[in-house]
Amino acid sequence: MTGSMHGKSKSSPTEKGEAVSVHGKSKISLTGNGHAVSVHGKSKSSLTEKGEAVSVHGKSKSSLTEKGEAVSVHGKSKSSLTGNGHAVSVLGISGSPHRHGNTETLLDSFLDGAKDAGAEVEKVVIKNLIYRTCQGCNACHKDGMCILTDDFTPLFEKILSVDVLALASPIYSMGITAELKSLVDRAQPLWARKFVLKNLYFDYDHIQSHKGLFISTAGQSWDNVFDGAFPIVNAFFSDMGFEYYDNVIANKMDKYGGINGHPSALDDAFATGQKVVRVVKKIKKERASKKEADESVQAPPVVE
Amino acid sequence: MVIKVLAFATSPRRHGNSETLLDYLLAAMGEESGIEITKYVLGEDIIINPCKGCNACEVLNRCIQEDDDLNDVLEEIVEADCVVLASPIFCMGLCAQAKALVDRAQVFRSRKYVLMEPVAPPERKDKRIGIFVSTAGQKWDIVFDGAVMSMDCFFHVSDILKRNMRWLMINGVDLKGEIEAHPSAKDQAQEMGAGVIRELKQLKGEV
Numbered sequence: 001m002t003g004s005m006h007g008k009s010k011s012s013p014t015e016k017g018e019a020v021s022v023h024g025k026s027k028i029s030l031t032g033n034g035h036a037v038s039v040h041g042k043s044k045s046s047l048t049e050k051g052e053a054v055s056v057h058g059k060s061k062s063s064l065t066e067k068g069e070a071v072s073v074h075g076k077s078k079s080s081l082t083g084n085g086h087a088v089s090v091l092g093i094s095g096s097p098h099r100h101g102n103t104e105t106l107l108d109s110f111l112d113g114a115k116d117a118g119a120e121v122e123k124v125v126i127k128n129l130i131y132r133t134c135q136g137c138n139a140c141h142k143d144g145m146c147i148l149t150d151d152f153t154p155l156f157e158k159i160l161s162v163d164v165l166a167l168a169s170p171i172y173s174m175g176i177t178a179e180l181k182s183l184v185d186r187a188q189p190l191w192a193r194k195f196v197l198k199n200l201y202f203d204y205d206h207i208q209s210h211k212g213l214f215i216s217t218a219g220q221s222w223d224n225v226f227d228g229a230f231p232i233v234n235a236f237f238s239d240m241g242f243e244y245y246d247n248v249i250a251n252k253m254d255k256y257g258g259i260n261g262h263p264s265a266l267d268d269a270f271a272t273g274q275k276v277v278r279v280v281k282k283i284k285k286e287r288a289s290k291k292e293a294d295e296s297v298q299a300p301p302v303v304e
Numbered sequence: 305m306v307i308k309v310l311a312f313a314t315s316p317r318r319h320g321n322s323e324t325l326l327d328y329l330l331a332a333m334g335e336e337s338g339i340e341i342t343k344y345v346l347g348e349d350i351i352i353n354p355c356k357g358c359n360a361c362e363v364l365n366r367c368i369q370e371d372d373d374l375n376d377v378l379e380e381i382v383e384a385d386c387v388v389l390a391s392p393i394f395c396m397g398l399c400a401q402a403k404a405l406v407d408r409a410q411v412f413r414s415r416k417y418v419l420m421e422p423v424a425p426p427e428r429k430d431k432r433i434g435i436f437v438s439t440a441g442q443k444w445d446i447v448f449d450g451a452v453m454s455m456d457c458f459f460h461v462s463d464i465l466k467r468n469m470r471w472l473m474i475n476g477v478d479l480k481g482e483i484e485a486h487p488s489a490k491d492q493a494q495e496m497g498a499g500v501i502r503e504l505k506q507l508k509g510e511v
Contacts, residue, residue, distance in 0.1 A: 181398070
């Protein structure tokens with residue numbers, strides 16, 4: 001008897017459209033035109049928590065931001081995050097599928113601290129978005145553009161427009177969640193522009209003034225429980241032109257019975273939120289006064 | 305007795321480097337007699353959505369998401385003598401598609417550590433082998449480290465012992481088809497495929 005190799009496959013080795021997606025087969029379409037395969041079956045209009053389509057920055061039809069939550073306030077001025085003077089903009093992205101669990105609560109505390117220090121703060125919850133995973137097609141290696149257009153498209157624009165980026169994910173199986181990994185994998189066009197097409201370059205000044213933080217919780221008590229996540233987060237910040245500034249991480253969630261039972265994590269997160277905003281503000285201030293003295297300051301980032 | 309091999313190709317790119325490496329391995333296994341190989345391409349043959357983090361599996365002993373193939377796949381994993389997962393490295397980790405399957409193995413973790421039930425029957429626990437097949441464009445030595453940690457978890461909760469985990473990982477292959485030109489990848493895959501089947505036959509007392 002010889003071994004048989006079968007693949008239960010409706011799919012033949014010859015391509016029949018690369019409709020490969022983690023989120024496939026759900027209500028909307030896999031077979032379709034390559035758009036909008038829904039994870040959670042939400043419609044495009046309900047990106048905001050309250051289901052309103054709010055245009056905050058005049059870029060997207062609908063804001064990705066959650067409105068009406070304690071932490072997700074747009075600060076004093078409606079104008080813009082990229083904004084005026086030394087205002088510091090902070091974007092928190094929650095990659096947890098579990099709403100208001102340990103990780104998101106820790107992120108909220110960080111964003112509260114940032115807001116307390118005067119930053120304009122936003123929170124995006126990936127669970128609420130409609131997106132597809134990277135298709136591995138490498139089309140972006142040719143033109144730096146992703147073939148997919150979905151809720152991640154404006155999110156990447158937003159990421160590139162803020163001063164501070166907080167990526168939050170619980171640890172699942174020694175890594176970040178599949179949700180956050182979906183976002184990270186979709187950063188490939190930026191990577192391609194930097195290293196294949198070489199038409200994107202973040203100079204030192206840009207990287208120094210853009211801070212990235214990783215916010216995470218883990219049930220396990222092992223010291224190495226975050227080690228698998230760090231290089232992924234590092235790669236993402238590097239692609240996006242952010243300095244990997246700090247971690248706000250807490251393990252032993254199982255032992256403490258959740259983040260609220262942790263002796264110091266929430267306070268640490270709040271303090272780190274305050275600190276990073278102060279640091280970026282200071283850099284911006286120094287830049288501004290230097291600019292006044294010397295008018296030739298490089299514009300970040302250099303895009304051809 | 306038939307030896308069951310269950311393999312997952314998780315890359316979004318069909319017939320790219322990681323899947324080709326997997327195919328080398330499976331072909332070598334298929335040369336042996338009495339081997340039943342099942343290969344699933346994620347997103348085509350089976351659909352696996354991400355974990356919702358609801359922890360319902362701690363009570364249900366299965367996943368609450370019934371609109372994809374996960375629950376069936378988990379039972380096939382238990383039945384398999386050899387579980388193979390192939391993933392490319394994207395941004396220093398498993399691709400999101402593979403990570404979804406790994407995260408959903410939370411059902412096994414709940415079964416083991418909350419419900420205190422075995423995943424594989426105790427008499428089979430030390431007779432199962434897990435293989436991680438991976439390729440990475442980067443040449444760095446550390447490029448697989450994050451993925452290995454996650455796969456170690458996946459195999460562990462699937463009741464595959466540490467000493468029975470095998471790693472077939474080739475770095476420095478990026479462009480589609482580059483694996484074919486790699487000096488040793490095919491040989492390594494064939495060697496591992498034949499070797500693992502030999503080991504499994506020994507473990508199952510057939511040799």
